[in-house]
Amino acid sequence: MNRYIYLDHAATTYVKKEVLAEMYPYLKEFFGNASSVYNLGNESKTAIENARAKIASSLNCQAEEIFFTSGGTESDNWAIKGVALANHSRGNHIITSAIEHPAVIHSCKFLEQNGFEVTYLPVNEYGMISIAQLKASIKKNTILISVMYANNEVGTIQPIQEIGQIAEEKNVYFHTDAVQAIGHIPIDIKDLNIDLLSLSAHKIYGPKGIGALFIKNRTNIDKIMHGGSQEKDKRAGTENVAGIVGFGKAIEITSKDMDKNNKVIKALRDRFVNLVSQKIPDVRINGHPTKRLPGNANISFELVNAKNLLSFLDERGIYVSSGSACSCASLRPSHVLLAMNLPQEVALSSLRFTFGNENTENDIDFVVDILSQAVEHYGAPHCQDKFLADLS
Numbered sequence: 001m002n003r004y005i006y007l008d009h010a011a012t013t014y015v016k017k018e019v020l021a022e023m024y025p026y027l028k029e030f031f032g033n034a035s036s037v038y039n040l041g042n043e044s045k046t047a048i049e050n051a052r053a054k055i056a057s058s059l060n061c062q063a064e065e066i067f068f069t070s071g072g073t074e075s076d077n078w079a080i081k082g083v084a085l086a087n088h089s090r091g092n093h094i095i096t097s098a099i100e101h102p103a104v105i106h107s108c109k110f111l112e113q114n115g116f117e118v119t120y121l122p123v124n125e126y127g128m129i130s131i132a133q134l135k136a137s138i139k140k141n142t143i144l145i146s147v148m149y150a151n152n153e154v155g156t157i158q159p160i161q162e163i164g165q166i167a168e169e170k171n172v173y174f175h176t177d178a179v180q181a182i183g184h185i186p187i188d189i190k191d192l193n194i195d196l197l198s199l200s201a202h203k204i205y206g207p208k209g210i211g212a213l214f215i216k217n218r219t220n221i222d223k224i225m226h227g228g229s230q231e232k233d234k235r236a237g238t239e240n241v242a243g244i245v246g247f248g249k250a251i252e253i254t255s256k257d258m259d260k261n262n263k264v265i266k267a268l269r270d271r272f273v274n275l276v277s278q279k280i281p282d283v284r285i286n287g288h289p290t291k292r293l294p295g296n297a298n299i300s301f302e303l304v305n306a307k308n309l310l311s312f313l314d315e316r317g318i319y320v321s322s323g324s325a326c327s328c329a330s331l332r333p334s335h336v337l338l339a340m341n342l343p344q345e346v347a348l349s350s351l352r353f354t355f356g357n358e359n360t361e362n363d364i365d366f367v368v369d370i371l372s373q374a375v376e377h378y379g380a381p382h383c384q385d386k387f388l389a390d391l392s
Helices: 017-023 039-059 072-086 102-112 131-137 160-169 241-279 306-315 335-339 361-378 381-391
Strands: 066-069 093-097 117-121 142-146 173-177 196-200 211-215 283-286 296-301 325-327 330-332 350-354
Touching (some): 039 066, 039 241, 072 196, 072 211, 241 283, 241 361, 306 350
Parallel strands (some): 173 196
Antiparallel strands (some): 325 330
16 A cells, blocks of 8 residues: 555544554454353453453543443433433433534434423634633533533633533533543543543544443433443443453553653644645634644635545545535535634635644655645635635
8 A cells, every 4th residue: 555644633543553462362362242151251351341440540530430332422422311311300401512523412402302402502713612601501400511622623622620610519410522632631530520521442543433431420320222231231232342452452552651642743733733834825723722632733724625625635645634524515614613603615625634643744744745735726716716606
């Protein structure tokens, strides 16, 4: 395969060789079902509990408070729907933000169709919620606040500790989607007053298809997966033993190397942003200037169709994401960028670059050169006129 440059680590990461090595025995030698009572099953059970302990250690919580899921989407669904259903007699009001991951937004929309009321907090131009607005939105019937730790598109980090303190004072459950934050931000559950927290392995060089939900002891939550009695009868389904083992190893490595990796990745991100700002005219850096993930750069290129830029880069082996998504033949601007009050044409001109361990300064320099060519080509007046015509 020809060399490529991968700058989409917020979407997924490769699996580290150390993680694969840890997983392999549980795919071949110790393949027993963890629910079986014989020794082969007990090997799997022990491996699961070891991984659970590693994840709990990284979050400063109890191992019994970690429940394995199929990924961040399931964890978000379980946290929101599970708390809503279990506490319906107490209230039916939920607070979230306008820039949440679709797993949170769509779970809230589902609940709205089933008798719940949801407040979607607006954000400012940097993607940050207002603590004052959050406080003002809490009602007597509020049962849950769900605000993501760090945004997956623009990298903005929310004031999680303040939100947790408010939720505790008001006796409201607090859930945060920390899928993007884990591995980049030290998370101390006890210090943050978090009741539920969603995680996923494939953002931190672990396998896809495995995640976890932290559920603080004594949290009143219903299960949404029914069947067997796995995960202390809270989440049915045969355990993904190899995936769980890989998750445990990935979070162990990431937690150990976090400070060093963050320093390197932030330096690459800053180099990229500085070069883009110097070499390409009329760019806008989206998200909070300082309270942001170290490896995230979301950039708008004035009146240049991001879809065209993606194709240009892809043809040259450079993989990034767009701030907008294509649906059939039409373009849909990012709900995150629109919530930040960016015009539609700006939202549709945005790309997300997210950096990882394998990236180098040479990668950055090469990508900026190619990106400059792409913007010059698609920023020509006739291309801009077509772009604007397509929007009208």
